[in-house]
Amino acid sequence: MQAGQQKVAVLGGGSFGTVIANIMAEKGIQVSQWMRDSARAEEINQQHINSRYLPDYPLSLSLKATTDIEAAVKGASLVFVSIPSPSFRSVVRKAKPFLHAGQMVVSTTKGIEGDTFSLMSEILKDELPDAKVGVLSGPNLAKEVARHQLTATVIASDDEALRSEVQAALHQSYFRVYASTDMYGVELGGTLKNIYAIAAGLSAALGVGENTKSMLITRSLAEMSRFAVSMGANPMTFLGLAGVGDLIVTCMSPLSRNYRVGYALGSGKTLDEAVKSLGEVAEGVNTIRIIKAKSDELEIYMPLVSGLYEVVFNGAHVQEVVKAMMMNEQSSDVEFVLPRDTL
Ligand SMILES: NC(=O)C1=CN([C@@H]2O[C@H](COP(=O)(O)OP(=O)(O)OC[C@H]3O[C@@H](n4cnc5c(N)ncnc54)[C@H](O)[C@@H]3O)[C@@H](O)[C@H]2O)C=CC1
Numbered sequence: 503m504q505a506g507q508q509k510v511a512v513l514g515g516g517s518f519g520t521v522i523a524n525i526m527a528e529k530g531i532q533v534s535q536w537m538r539d540s541a542r543a544e545e546i547n548q549q550h551i552n553s554r555y556l557p558d559y560p561l562s563l564s565l566k567a568t569t570d571i572e573a574a575v576k577g578a579s580l581v582f583v584s585i586p587s588p589s590f591r592s593v594v595r596k597a598k599p600f601l602h603a604g605q606m607v608v609s610t611t612k613g614i615e616g617d618t619f620s621l622m623s624e625i626l627k628d629e630l631p632d633a634k635v636g637v638l639s640g641p642n643l644a645k646e647v648a649r650h651q652l653t654a655t656v657i658a659s660d661d662e663a664l665r666s667e668v669q670a671a672l673h674q675s676y677f678r679v680y681a682s683t684d685m686y687g688v689e690l691g692g693t694l695k696n697i698y699a700i701a702a703g704l705s706a707a708l709g710v711g712e713n714t715k716s717m718l719i720t721r722s723l724a725e726m727s728r729f730a731v732s733m734g735a736n737p738m739t740f741l742g743l744a745g746v747g748d749l750i751v752t753c754m755s756p757l758s759r760n761y762r763v764g765y766a767l768g769s770g771k772t773l774d775e776a777v778k779s780l781g782e783v784a785e786g787v788n789t790i791r792i793i794k795a796k797s798d799e800l801e802i803y804m805p806l807v808s809g810l811y812e813v814v815f816n817g818a819h820v821q822e823v824v825k826a827m828m829m830n831e832q833s834s835d836v837e838f839v840l841p842r843d844t845l
C-alpha cells in the first residue's frame with residue numbers, strides 16, 4: 503500500500519505511543535492517535551506537541567489525535583496498542599467492537615497482567631481471537647527516538663504479512679525494524695529487563711564500579727533468559743535487540759523511568775516517593791512482584807529478583823542482600839553451555 507493511502511491507528515497518548523505515531527506520520531502515513539485526554543489531543547492537533555510526555559520535541563504536522571476510539575481505528579490496516587499493562591485489556595475491549603476479523607494488532611507494552619500472568623500478546627489473543635497479533639520491543643527510549651537518534655527495534659509475530667507490514671510502516675532513515683517469530687521471548691525480554699533496570703539504577707546511586715555494573719547486567723541476562731526459557735521462549739532471542747539490547751539501554755540510561763525509580767531508591771527515597779516523583783509509568787515495579795511470585799511457584803532460581811524484592815518491598819538493606827548473593831555457592835557462567843544442575 504502507498505504511504506499516502508494507508509491508515510494506521512495508535513492507542514495511547516504517552517511517550518511511546520506518541521513517538522511511534524510520529525515516526526509513521528513523518529513518512530506520510532495517515533496516523534490517528536487515540537488518547538483519553540481531550541486537552542492533550544487538541545494540543546497535538548493545534549500545536550503539534552505533546553507537552554506532558556515529550557515537551558521538547560515538535561511532532562509531524564500531519565499527526566492527528568482523537569478521543570474517539572471508533573474514528574481512530576476505523577479503516578486502519580494496523581493498530582498499535584501503547585497503553586500501560588494495568589489498563590491494556592480495558593482499552594483493547596473498548597476498541598474491540600470497531601476491529602474487523604484479521605485485523606493486525608501490535609502491542610508495544612512491556613509488562614504483565616498480574617491477576618492472570620498474561621503478556622500483552624496473550625491478552626490480544628484472548629480478547630481478539632480473530633486478529634493477527636504482534637509485539638514490538640527493543641532498545642527504544644522514547645525521547646531518543648523523538649530526537650531521531652539512530653535506533654533499532656524488533657517486530658515479533660507468527661504472521662509473516664504482519665511482520666512485513668510493520669517493517670514497512672516504521673522503517674525510517676533513523677529507525678530500523680528487525681523481524682522475529684519468537685513473540686513470547688521478545689515480549690518477555692522487554693518486560694523482564696525493567697526489573698534489572700531498577701537494580702542498575704539503585705546500584706548506580708550507591709556508586710558501584712564498572713566491574714560491578716557489568717556483572718549485574720550479565721547476570722541479569724542469565725536470570726531473565728533462564729526464566730523465559732522455563733516459560734517456553736527461545737534462549738537465542740536474548741542475544742538480540744529485544745534481549746541484551748534492551749537490557750543494556752535500560753540499565754545504563756537515566757532516560758529510563760525504571761532506572762530512575764531505582765536511582766531514587768538508592769538515594770534514600772521511599773518507593774512511593776520514587777514512583778510519585780516520576781509521574782510516568784515504570785512497569786518494572788509491578789513486574790518484580792509478579793515475577794517473584796511466579797518464580798517461587800515454578801521454583802525458578804532468580805536470586806536478583808528475590809534480592810531486589812526484599813530491598814524494594816520489605817526494606818532489606820542492600821549491603822546485606824548483596825553480601826548474601828556474593829557468598830552464594832559458585833555457579834555456571836552460561837548455563838546453556840554448562841547446565842547449573844551438572845555442577
Ligand atoms: N517510553 C518509552 O521509552 C517506552 C515505553 N514502552 C512501553 O510502552 C508502554 C506505554 O508507555 P509510555 O507511553 O512510555 O507511558 P507513559 O507513562 O508515557 O504514558 C502512558 C499513557 O497511557 C495512558 N493511559 C493509561 N491508562 C489509560 C486508560 N485506562 N485509558 C486510556 N489511556 C490510558 C495515559 O493517559 C498516558 O497517555 C509501557 O508498557 C512501556 O513499558 C516501550 C518502549 C519504550
Ligand SMILES: O=C(CO)COP(=O)(O)O
Pocket residue numbers: 612640641642643644696699748751752757758759760761783784785
Ligand atoms: O523500554 C524502554 C526502552 O527500551 C523504556 O524504558 P523505561 O520504561 O524504563 O523508560
